[in-house]
Amino acid sequence: MWSSKTKEEFYTCIADLIEEPAVQAMDDIPQHAGGVSCLDHCIFVSYLSFALCRRWRLDYVAAARAGLLHDLYLCDWKKARVSPWQRLLVHPQMALENAEQFGLSELERDIILKHMWPVTLRRIPRHRESVVVNLADKLCASAEFLRIYNLAHAGERLLEFNRRRLLRQRRCLFGR
Ligand SMILES: [Fe+2]
């Protein structure tokens, strides 16, 4: 799963998105567990969805791209008056609206909008890729909650896709 060839192929699917300011802005938003940003989570979901869809001969490009954008809600919940339950319900629509700027396909829209099913009862996934990303999201969130994400060094394995963060870290290291 973590071979360099797989990671290279994955990168080609998301290369034009990962540098986008809106995508990078997710790095400042905390997600399920301490030390894991919304961007870390989205890269994790994107990569797992890509790997599963490629294995099952599904549209892995759409899965990787929509996986990366599935939580692009860009909202710090601490500053918003939204209950934790409401967040679960409203954030897929917020993410979809923000992701539209990247020119989504119908499949990618379905993946983003339906990723919280069955919490969002009537938004049932219509495509197999949507089901895969839905499951990948739940697996990744569980791994983050249970700290398996950190134990498996998933962040370090996926860090190369977050090149801006690498540059920032280098700047800190070298004092620039
Ligand atoms: Fe989500």
Ligand SMILES: [Fe+2]
């Ligand atoms: Fe998510």
